[in-house]
Amino acid sequence: xxxxxxxxxxxxxxxxxxxxxxxxxxxxxxxxxxxxxxxxxxxxxxxxxxxxxxxxxxxxxxxxxxxxxxxxxxxxxxxxxxxxxxxxxxxxxxxxxxxxxxxxxxxxxxxxxxxxxxxxxxxxxxxxx
Numbered sequence: 001x002x003x004x005x006x007x008x009x010x011x012x013x014x015x016x017x018x019x020x021x022x023x024x025x026x027x028x029x030x031x032x033x034x035x036x037x038x039x040x041x042x043x044x045x046x047x048x049x050x051x052x053x054x055x056x057x058x059x060x061x062x063x064x065x066x067x068x069x070x071x072x073x074x075x076x077x078x079x080x081x082x083x084x085x086x087x088x089x090x091x092x093x094x095x096x097x098x099x100x101x102x103x104x105x106x107x108x109x110x111x112x113x114x115x116x117x118x119x120x121x122x123x124x125x126x127x128x129x
Contacts, residue, residue, distance in 0.1 A: 077125025084118025
């Protein structure tokens with residue numbers, strides 16, 4: 001249980017956790033630690049803030065922010081981007097594995113166009129907010 005806070009100005013007893021004196025309105029000096037990130041008064045023995053989870057020890061690091069989950073569209077965009085890259089690589093590879101007499105650059109054009117469309121659509125979906 002926390003102790004009552006005594007106002008240094010008027011010596012009025014105040015409930016724990018109050019920031020201003022009920023008798024004179026003066027700011028109260030906390031008896032423990034103050035969280036540097038949210039300003040919550042904490043007991044002197046606290047290692048972590050009970051409001052925001054900040055570390056109250058020597059290393060004053062802000063609590064890790066939670067990342068928002070990846071949306072389904074972003075995952076689909078990643079797949080489209082990967083398929084686009086594979087199409088751009090697959091066109092020249094398909095030409096290289098055919099016999100020299102059958103080699104033509106004409107089949108590579110649809111592969112390249114498909115690959116570029118996949119990359120552009122995939123990037124726009126991956127980085128959509």
